[in-house]
Amino acid sequence: MNSMRFAVFLDVDGVLNTRTTCQRTPDGYTGIDDPRVEILAKVLEKYDCYEVVLTSDWKEMDEHDDDYLYLQEKLKLYGLCISGKTNDNGSNRGEGILEFLKVHPEIDDYVILDDQKFDFRNYTELWERLLITDGIERAEFASRTPEVETMIFMDYIKEFS
Numbered sequence: 001m002n003s004m005r006f007a008v009f010l011d012v013d014g015v016l017n018t019r020t021t022c023q024r025t026p027d028g029y030t031g032i033d034d035p036r037v038e039i040l041a042k043v044l045e046k047y048d049c050y051e052v053v054l055t056s057d058w059k060e061m062d063e064h065d066d067d068y069l070y071l072q073e074k075l076k077l078y079g080l081c082i083s084g085k086t087n088d089n090g091s092n093r094g095e096g097i098l099e100f101l102k103v104h105p106e107i108d109d110y111v112i113l114d115d116q117k118f119d120f121r122n123y124t125e126l127w128e129r130l131l132i133t134d135g136i137e138r139a140e141f142a143s144r145t146p147e148v149e150t151m152i153f154m155d156y157i158k159e160f161s
């Protein structure tokens with residue numbers, strides 16, 4: 001067990017689902033696969049203190065939207081909840097994460113889960129903590145020199161997939 005304060009910056013589409021996902025949201029969009037949420041939850045159980053920060057476009061939804069409630073329910077099934085959201089214009093997702101970190105200095109380390117690269121490559125500290133997914137169970141390091149905590153997180157994903 002690790003006593004630092006850890007954050008996972010979470011994309012949804014391409015992490016908790018893939019293009020072949022059959023689940024649908026209440027509004028008819030691609031839904032969320034329980035086994036993928038379960039993997040994330042088991043990985044995060046390895047951390048004493050963690051936050052789930054939403055970076056996905058899903059963060060733009062009204063919190064009373066049926067699909068947003070659906071996301072929260074899916075996470076809650078495995079004991080997870082969203083503790084924050086980043087802000088961006090849709091393309092500068094990395095910048096949004098940096099802004100979030102600036103106002104949350106209590107976060108000691110973090111990993112980014114996303115199926116797209118956005119502007120992450122522009123920031124070494126983000127790039128080295130990025131896991132590119134095709135579903136969480138198929139994660140790959142973005143960087144050839146990933147940060148240590150990111151390698152540990154990857155090991156946990158493999159352990160629980």
Ligand SMILES: [Mg+2]
Nearest residue numbers: 011013014115
């Ligand atoms: Mg995505």
